[in-house]
Amino acid sequence: MSLPAEATALTRPAVLVFSARMISDIGIDLAGSSHMHYSPSVVVIPLPCSSSLRAEWILHAFERGFDGVFVAADGTDCPLVPDCTQRTAAVVGRAQGMMQERGIAPERLKMAAFCSVCAESFVRHMRQFTESLADLAGIAGGA
Amino acid sequence: MSSRRLGVYICYCGGNISDFVDCERVRAAVEGEEGVVIARTPMFACSDAAQQEMIDDIHQLGLDGMVVASCSPTLHQLTFRGVAERAGLNPYLYTQVNLREQCSWAHTDQPEAATRKAIQMVRAGIAKARWSEPLEKIRVQTVPGVLVVGAGIAGLRTAVALSDLGLAVTIVERSERAGGWVAGFGSMYPHDRSGAGLVAEALAEIGRRDNITLHTRAALVEKSGSVGDLVVVLDVAGERVSLNVGAIVVATGFDTYEPAEGEYGRGLAGVLTLPEYKGLLDGSEGPLVVDGHPVSSVAYIYCVGSRCESCEHGHTYCSRYCCAAAVHASLVTHERVPGVRQYHLYRDMRTYGKYESLYTRARQQGSVFLEFDPQEPPSVEAEGGTLRVTLRDLLTTGKELTFPADVVVLVTAMQPKRNEALNEVLKLPVGLDGFFKEVHPKLRPVETVIDGVFIAGAAQAPRSSAESVASALAAAAKSAALLKKGSVQLEPLVAVVDPAACTWCGLCAEVCPYGAIEKVLYDGKEVALVNEVICKGGGSCVPVCPYGAIQVRGSTDAQIRAMIEAMEIEHV
Numbered sequence A: 001m002s003l004p005a006e007a008t009a010l011t012r013p014a015v016l017v018f019s020a021r022m023i024s025d026i027g028i029d030l031a032g033s034s035h036m037h038y039s040p041s042v043v044v045i046p047l048p049c050s051s052s053l054r055a056e057w058i059l060h061a062f063e064r065g066f067d068g069v070f071v072a073a074d075g076t077d078c079p080l081v082p083d084c085t086q087r088t089a090a091v092v093g094r095a096q097g098m099m100q101e102r103g104i105a106p107e108r109l110k111m112a113a114f115c116s117v118c119a120e121s122f123v124r125h126m127r128q129f130t131e132s133l134a135d136l137a138g139i140a141g142g143a
Numbered sequence B: 001m002s003s004r005r006l007g008v009y010i011c012y013c014g015g016n017i018s019d020f021v022d023c024e025r026v027r028a029a030v031e032g033e034e035g036v037v038i039a040r041t042p043m044f045a046c047s048d049a050a051q052q053e054m055i056d057d058i059h060q061l062g063l064d065g066m067v068v069a070s071c072s073p074t075l076h077q078l079t080f081r082g083v084a085e086r087a088g089l090n091p092y093l094y095t096q097v098n099l100r101e102q103c104s105w106a107h108t109d110q111p112e113a114a115t116r117k118a119i120q121m122v123r124a125g126i127a128k129a130r131w132s133e134p135l136e137k138i139r140v141q142t143v144p145g146v147l148v149v150g151a152g153i154a155g156l157r158t159a160v161a162l163s164d165l166g167l168a169v170t171i172v173e174r175s176e177r178a179g180g181w182v183a184g185f186g187s188m189y190p191h192d193r194s195g196a197g198l199v200a201e202a203l204a205e206i207g208r209r210d211n212i213t214l215h216t217r218a219a220l221v222e223k224s225g226s227v228g229d230l231v232v233v234l235d236v237a238g239e240r241v242s243l244n245v246g247a248i249v250v251a252t253g254f255d256t257y258e259p260a261e262g263e264y265g266r267g268l269a270g271v272l273t274l275p276e277y278k279g280l281l282d283g284s285e286g287p288l289v290v291d292g293h294p295v296s297s298v299a300y301i302y303c304v305g306s307r308c309e310s311c312e313h314g315h316t317y318c319s320r321y322c323c324a325a326a327v328h329a330s331l332v333t334h335e336r337v338p339g340v341r342q343y344h345l346y347r348d349m350r351t352y353g354k355y356e357s358l359y360t361r362a363r364q365q366g367s368v369f370l371e372f373d374p375q376e377p378p379s380v381e382a383e384g385g386t387l388r389v390t391l392r393d394l395l396t397t398g399k400e401l402t403f404p405a406d407v408v409v410l411v412t413a414m415q416p417k418r419n420e421a422l423n424e425v426l427k428l429p430v431g432l433d434g435f436f437k438e439v440h441p442k443l444r445p446v447e448t449v450i451d452g453v454f455i456a457g458a459a460q461a462p463r464s465s466a467e468s469v470a471s472a473l474a475a476a477a478k479s480a481a482l483l484k485k486g487s488v489q490l491e492p493l494v495a496v497v498d499p500a501a502c503t504w505c506g507l508c509a510e511v512c513p514y515g516a517i518e519k520v521l522y523d524g525k526e527v528a529l530v531n532e533v534i535c536k537g538g539g540s541c542v543p544v545c546p547y548g549a550i551q552v553r554g555s556t557d558a559q560i561r562a563m564i565e566a567m568e569i570e571h572v
Helices: A024-033 A055-063 A084-101 A119-137 B023-030 B048-061 B073-086 B100-104 B111-130 B153-164 B195-208 B274-282 B322-336 B353-364 B420-426 B465-483 B507-511 B557-566
Strands: A015-020 A042-047 A068-073 A109-113 B006-010 B036-040 B065-070 B094-098 B138-141 B145-149 B168-172 B212-215 B218-226 B229-236 B239-245 B247-250 B254-256 B271-273 B297-304 B341-346 B368-371 B379-383 B386-393 B399-405 B407-412 B414-416 B453-455 B487-490 B495-497 B517-522 B525-530 B550-552
Touching: A015 A024, A015 A055, A015 A119, A024 A042, A024 A068, A024 A119, A024 B100, A042 B111, A042 B557, A055 A068, A055 A084, A055 B557, A068 A084, A068 A119, A084 A109, A109 A119, B006 B023, B006 B048, B006 B111, B023 B036, B023 B111, B036 B048, B048 B065, B048 B073, B065 B073, B065 B111, B073 B094, B094 B100, B094 B111, B100 B111, B111 B557, B145 B153, B145 B239, B145 B465, B153 B168, B153 B195, B153 B212, B153 B247, B153 B465, B168 B218, B168 B229, B195 B212, B218 B420, B229 B247, B247 B420, B247 B465, B271 B274, B274 B322, B274 B407, B297 B322, B297 B386, B297 B399, B322 B341, B322 B353, B322 B407, B341 B386, B368 B386, B386 B407, B453 B465, B495 B525, B507 B517
Parallel strands: A015 A042, A015 A068, A068 A109, B006 B036, B006 B065, B065 B094, B145 B168, B145 B247, B168 B212, B247 B453, B271 B407, B297 B341, B297 B407, B341 B368
Antiparallel strands: B138 B487, B218 B229, B229 B239, B254 B414, B379 B386, B386 B399, B495 B550, B517 B525
């Protein structure tokens, strides 16, 4: 069974969040279990650690129609790679360079570190990011 | 990508999901996806009945993959892996979609948008499952022996406990004598037992055990191998000794904060740290004398080097043991010096739990407690052969008080022991506070991310000797639980190299914090090889590879790209 596109598409601006499975993804879970609302246009792909993120995946998300990509790094709490935030920042920097080469505004890629209890902070960042993306692209919506 | 036969289960979670997400619409949207053989909407996917239905589907429909869209994987991933295993399906061919915490509960205000998002999420889960591969847990035979690093009270008690459990123990102690700080203490709180006596008892017990070897003037200098089967090289008084063990317990203890010159009068005659004062109390008898002067008044200044947000040398954390230790020292002083005047200058008094009774006793015996504002700390000056202490006491309407004291005791912080050489060998994560870091303070409090390496005592955090022994026994129990079974099984979600694509540039090995990647010859060329037993699967090697030749199982390039494509935004 196939539904019309308008029945299945995400609302916009569509945001892909890359989270870290052991830390920031737990914080995002906490936002949900606390019934804190953020835009349903935000979807999450968890990674083992944010430092495993490839710049090419970020570009791929833009190519596939996402309006923004947000990297929810795991800060200093990561038990796997203690300095993963710096490593992730280097990937994000590289991705922003690649975005500029392709004419994609670097503001459409953001990164912040979240711990496993950073639910409020995550929701706040999502609200700000979706609002800024909406402004950037002239899209109605946001959080 | 193989052509999978997938079962997809979209859980109602008894309304937790279905009240906000139209699960039937989600099922209708995904049941035609490539590879989906059956799509169901159980009321509770985790119920026995639903689990049995999944097992029946796997058997009857010949499923070779499974997607459950329900709650967070932290809750039920193991449950559904177990379902797969019971049905004879490789558990790593199961994919969980976090529909509750990351969709229905986060969007209770927008059910239509939540349903659309749920469809995208389940599609992404299906896409990932199509690229999943069967994986086997990594099985390692274990050696029934443990290396304990550090022979303080925590290390000694760890060794005795492990010996009781039938494991051979080798203890290495960097200094010339065993016992650590506690060996130098006399009466200790809460029961006035002698620290030296406790250590002597532990050492006598160790002396009676054939399966414990204690090396002093010894250090761990090399470690190789993997959890359950480690090769360690010790430097024992200049001689190198190689040893095979299954696990390591790190109990290297703490250092004490040394105040800067001039900090609360440090450098003046009669200004001592708490360990120095305790040494004076424990090492003498009769009337208390400092620098030739009899002591009739003592001032204790708390939180020196602790809870310090802005000072240059101190620490932000509370050192935990010191309120009770200082109050106990004042009780001992009271017994030694009848009529002694004692003043406790504190920010907050934290004689927690049972130790509150020590505080009560000190007050009953005449100790005076004065509270100061950390923004306006007390000052200590020398005056006419004695010390003069000044503070603004918050308990007496902020009035400035000045009084003489023969001794000022700086109740100093506990701080991490510096041992860069050991850190280099073990590669244990260290927290911002400088102490060794556990995986999780509540769920895995003595385990580290290095499988088979445990932490105990004050090497992990500031704590009392009783708390150190408690964590030592926990580390002993966890070590024994690991080794007594004879083998261990490790998660296979680790990095893997495609040797055809690898050209050995060495970048992955450079960034690996665990030294898990080495250069090997493959088909006549140099390539990277991951030691899957050492690798933690963090994946920081993935983005540095210029050829995409290294990836983490379970989060492969193909899986991530497929998930992104499955959620492709339709610009409507």
